[in-house]
Amino acid sequence: MATERLTEAEAAAAMRSEHPERAAASQSDQPERAGTTRSEHPDGAAAATHPEDPGKSALDEAATVFVGVRRQLFGIAYRMLGSAAEAEDVVQEAWLRWQSTDRTVVLDPPAYLATVTTRLAINVAQSARVRRETYVGPWLPEPVDTSLDPQVGAERGEAVELAVLLLLEKLTPTERAAYVLREAFDYPYEQIAAILETRQANARQLVSRARRRLAAERREPVDAGEHRRLLEAFLAAARTGDLAVLEELLAADVVSYSDGGGVRGASRIPVLGSARVAKYLAAFAPRFWPGAETEWVEANGRPAVLVSHEGRAVALLAVDVSARGIERIMWVMNPAKLDGYVRSRSGSRGAPQVP
Numbered sequence: 001m002a003t004e005r006l007t008e009a010e011a012a013a014a015m016r017s018e019h020p021e022r023a024a025a026s027q028s029d030q031p032e033r034a035g036t037t038r039s040e041h042p043d044g045a046a047a048a049t050h051p052e053d054p055g056k057s058a059l060d061e062a063a064t065v066f067v068g069v070r071r072q073l074f075g076i077a078y079r080m081l082g083s084a085a086e087a088e089d090v091v092q093e094a095w096l097r098w099q100s101t102d103r104t105v106v107l108d109p110p111a112y113l114a115t116v117t118t119r120l121a122i123n124v125a126q127s128a129r130v131r132r133e134t135y136v137g138p139w140l141p142e143p144v145d146t147s148l149d150p151q152v153g154a155e156r157g158e159a160v161e162l163a164v165l166l167l168l169e170k171l172t173p174t175e176r177a178a179y180v181l182r183e184a185f186d187y188p189y190e191q192i193a194a195i196l197e198t199r200q201a202n203a204r205q206l207v208s209r210a211r212r213r214l215a216a217e218r219r220e221p222v223d224a225g226e227h228r229r230l231l232e233a234f235l236a237a238a239r240t241g242d243l244a245v246l247e248e249l250l251a252a253d254v255v256s257y258s259d260g261g262g263v264r265g266a267s268r269i270p271v272l273g274s275a276r277v278a279k280y281l282a283a284f285a286p287r288f289w290p291g292a293e294t295e296w297v298e299a300n301g302r303p304a305v306l307v308s309h310e311g312r313a314v315a316l317l318a319v320d321v322s323a324r325g326i327e328r329i330m331w332v333m334n335p336a337k338l339d340g341y342v343r344s345r346s347g348s349r350g351a352p353q354v355p
Helices: 008-013 058-081 084-100 109-132 162-168 173-183 189-196 200-217 224-240 243-249 274-288 335-345
Strands: 250-259 292-299 302-309 312-322 325-332
Touching: 058 084, 058 109, 058 162, 058 173, 084 109, 084 335, 109 173, 109 189, 162 173, 162 200, 162 312, 162 325, 173 189, 173 200, 189 200, 224 243, 224 274, 224 302, 224 312, 224 325, 243 250, 243 274, 243 325, 250 274, 292 312, 312 335, 325 335
Parallel strands: 250 325
Antiparallel strands: 292 302, 302 312, 312 325
16 A cells, blocks of 8 residues: 555653643543553553463453454545545555554554554545546445445544545545544544644544535435435436436536546536436436346445446445435446445455454
């Protein structure tokens, strides 16, 4: 993974006892993140060994700690990057660094790992922004199956919907990190500031700026029941090319995105406006829907439709819905993203396994 390497000393500095003000997760209301001090372990290995299990190796202990927080690390990286594959790479790199670091000086292993993961994800997001400028056609986040883990490793299920991840791409990587840590994982501003190496006031500004940007770009979504009802009606009208019903369901300034990654016959530009989108869908119907099989699934916390031809997934249809109607239509047709989603539904895909 081509990222700017974060030295172990740099990440561990935030956890050392001589800098308690930068110890991420020092808050008393979240004891599960509280670090253990060397005085609590006379052998001096806060993260490496436990007296009650002397036969366990330091690497075994490191793996146990890592496995315990792996879902959270994946949740941080995925929300920041909008890509399960890139998030997996970040978490794997965090594991490699956790193996090689001096764990005896890490007072709070979960906070240390969250710090490393966030900084690695920021580096990847910076390079991804350049790559996505040359992406063929609209880019959409890679969907994940949330039926088994609705919150994707977070304290709350925030910032995981496809529409939100799409909008997060408009923020800077640092704004994105601050927003995700606060909104999805409920990190205090002191900890966010330590992770991002900035002042607490700046961390608050980053989160506030991100909230304003997202609020300006997205209207309040409807509940899950109404979302499903409108998606059912949209699917029926799209399959038959019913222009009148489609226009009734769509918000006036609706946008339809088709992410084929250049390898499918998807529209390479977004289609805007209810009349144009309806006509586009009507023209698209005779070529796409005959012989198609549909399955209701859950993707990123919302109902979605998986479309297959001859047993092979060809599209994931997701929508963003407000009281005005359907605001965004998202067709994920890139085979790499679809294959990843299908594997995640079978349970064979998740954050990387520790060797």
